[in-house]
Amino acid sequence: MDLSNKKVLFINLQNKSFELKTYADLNKFIGGVGLGIKLMDMYKNLDPLIFCVGPLNGFFPFVSKAAVLFMNDNKLEDVYLGGYMSTRIKFCDLDAIIFHGKSDDGVVLDILNEEVHFKNSDENPNNLGLPGKKSSLVLKDKKIILDEYFEEDGSLLANKLKSLKIFGITITGTKVFIPKNMAKYTEVYKTILEKTSQIAVEKGFFPSCSGCPMGCEKSITGENGGNILVHSLVACQSAEKIYSDVGTVFSCLNVLGYDYTHEDVENFNYLVSEVLKNLS
Incomplete structure (x- = not known):
């Protein structure tokens, strides 16, 4: 896993091609909505x-969402999906996937790590990829179904996918990353797990998003908007009390080997807000 660069997979829907790009100067945008906002500004x-x-x-509990950004009537929308998508993208060794252009005849995308296969629109995304290592999104009846259970909050993303003629996406990530200091990582992981009482949902027996032990009844529905730092990690909004704490975030990043400083985390919201001015 490249800790000093951001890796972005570009997928051109019009000519059915893809390209991997690496950016050293985007590391300060951390990830999730922060990185997405900067990429939107650039492209x-x-x-x-x-x-x-x-x-x-893919590394810490309650960090279970994937951030999705797009323009809608000249307004920036940020949607957060649960399910297993975030972990699968992470284990593709990617920080972002950018879809652009428009398919002429409709398409289903089969992504394996850093490669893309373009399938006919009648292909069932749930039949693609490797079991246990994939996440599948299906556009069905004007809404999306992720991993055969999870949904978005509303229909903004479904409408965007329909406009691009994307009828499904399957992402398979097979790469494995092991923290260098496993003992320290385990210690920090357990410390966060002990903060379950700070989660703003009740524990249940519903399907959980990846990396979440709660099984709450709200897991089925994604999120819209919210805390910039929390959604740049990308944690569930219900874990805001945990992941809005600068010390906690710094410890998590540090134990994974990232070289962010306390100041980087403290000043992050301001950094992103300055970029947002270009999009307003």
């Missing part, structure tokens, strides 16, 4: 659909 002319994950996805 707004492409009218992109941007999927982003954060540095903690």
Whole structure:
């Protein structure tokens, strides 16, 4: 896993091609909505659909969402999906996926790590990818179904996918990353897990998003908007009390090997807000 660069997979829907790009100067935007906002600022002319994950996805509890950004009537929308998508993108060794252009005849995308296969629109995304290592999104009846259970809050993303003629996306991530200091990582992980009482939902027996032990009844529905730092990691909004704490965030990043400072985390909201001015 590259800790000093951001890796972005560009998918051109019009000519059915893809390209991987690496950015050293985007590391300060951490990930999730922060990274997505900066990428939107850079590539707004492409009218992109941007999927982003954060540095903690796949490693810490309650960090269970993927951030999705796009323009809607000249307004920036940020949608957060649960399910297993965030972990699968992370284990593709990607920080973001940018879809741009428009398919002429409709398409289903089969993504394996850093490669993309373009399938016919009648292909069932749930039949693609590797079991246990994939996340599948299906556009069905004007709404999205993620991993055969999870949904978005509203229909903004479904409408965007329909306009691009994307009828499904399957993402398979097979790469494995092990923290260098496993003992310290385990210690920090357990410390966060002990803060379950700070989660703003009740524990239940419903399907959980990846990295979440709660099984809450709200897991089925995604999120819209929210705390910039929390959604740059990308944690669930119900875990805001945990992941809005600068010390906690710094400890998590540090134990994974990132070189962010306390000041980087403290000043992050201001950094992103300055970029947002270009999009307003």
